Amino acid sequence: MLTDTHTHLNAEQFDEDRTEAIKRAQEAGVTRIVNIGINREYIPSSIALAEQYDFIYTTVGWHPVDAIDMMPGDLEWLEELSKHEKVVAIGEIGLDYHWDKSPKDVQQRVFREQIRLARKVGLPIVIHNRDAHHDVLQILKEEKAAEVGGIMHCFSGSWETAKQCIDMNFHISFGGPVTFKNAKQPKEVLAQVPLDRLLLETDSPYLTPHPYRGKRNETAYVRLVAETAAEIRGMSLEEIAEVTTANAIRLFGLK
Template sequence: MLFDTHTHLDAPEFHEDREEVINRALEAGVTRMINIGFNRETIPSTMKLAETYDFIYAAVGWHPVDAITMKDGDLEWIATLCSHEKVVAIGEIGLDYHWDTSPKEVQHEVLRRQIGLARELNMPIVIHNRDAHEDIVKILKEEKASEVGGVMHSFSGSWETAKQCLNMGFHISFGGPITFKNARQPKEVLAQVPMDRLLIETDSPYLTPHPFRGKRNESAHVKLVAEAAAEIRGLSLEELGSITTKNALERFGIK
């Protein structure tokens, strides 16, 4: 029983064989997935997936890479979608200092506005953080994100950063990198995260785990993430799967 808490099944990489990809996930023991709609193009396709499959849920938000494109009407659109029964979070939102597509000040403003919306609607948030650990923590604190909490997606920060996020009520989610031979830091952090705050994901089609690194990722590979996490925590795959699925159901309010 596995829960892929972060995937992009609507990505162009899946246009040729999406149904087969979904079926492989089910065969691998993945019982639920959350697809992420993060801009004007992917929010409608994410909603379509969530409405088509009982076991696929949606998170909707505006990605920091696309922050410069967001208009007031887009925030209102996200707010309207949050009343849909299959929408379980606002995200992925956050900061990305790797790709130089949106100025930092624009990213900050868009993030703050979406945290404000999440507080207004009492929705958890899914945080994307790339090379922006200090500013992410600062903004989450200033905008009182602890009132709603959420998920630190594909966590890549230090244990010190993780502790600050845990103190604000966030869950910490890990993906393919914990299977990489030289990925010391995420493994060390995963070993210390309280078991009731641990989540797993693929971020497919990205961040493919070993031994498929370099190829397209897919939700079935969350089993490889679970196996690596189980080994790090000294648990069986079944125990790790059961715990992380329970955590995800509770975090996203899914019955």
């Protein structure tokens, strides 16, 4: 009963074995997958993948790194796509101050526009936050993102930041980095997140968990994240899987 709430199975890294990777995920106990749309190039293929498999869902959104490429009319395009029965969220959206492809002011404008879109269409949001904790939180507050809530994808902040996110109706999601031996802060935060706000993900093909770090990630490895979460929380793998899947079903309205 595992759920991967954030993966990119339509990425070119899976072009040679996408079908096999999805089968391996099922064999690992994954029953629901949320594939993430990120820009004009990848959103159509993410929707197509969700249409192909009844247990795969998709999001539509503009990644902050690509914010500079968002053209007039693209927001309306996202709004139209959000009506698709397999689209369960707006995302991934947010801020990324690590890469400098898109200026900060452009990222912030596109982020705000998409939060407003999510509120308009009544869908939760999937947040990408890299080196931008303060500005992400400020914009979420100013744009009343608590009305729709969502998920802090691959959370890397402090417990204080996590608490502020939870207070704004967000779930905290952990991926491969929480399995790293030196991941002290993520482990500490995972130990404190209320169970009804905890989610799991892979962000495959990126952020591969231990012991496969350095190799391509895939959705089947969400089981490794779940095993780490179970160990940290003093629960069984089955209990963690049941709780986090129930959270995903409730948040995204999955079957």
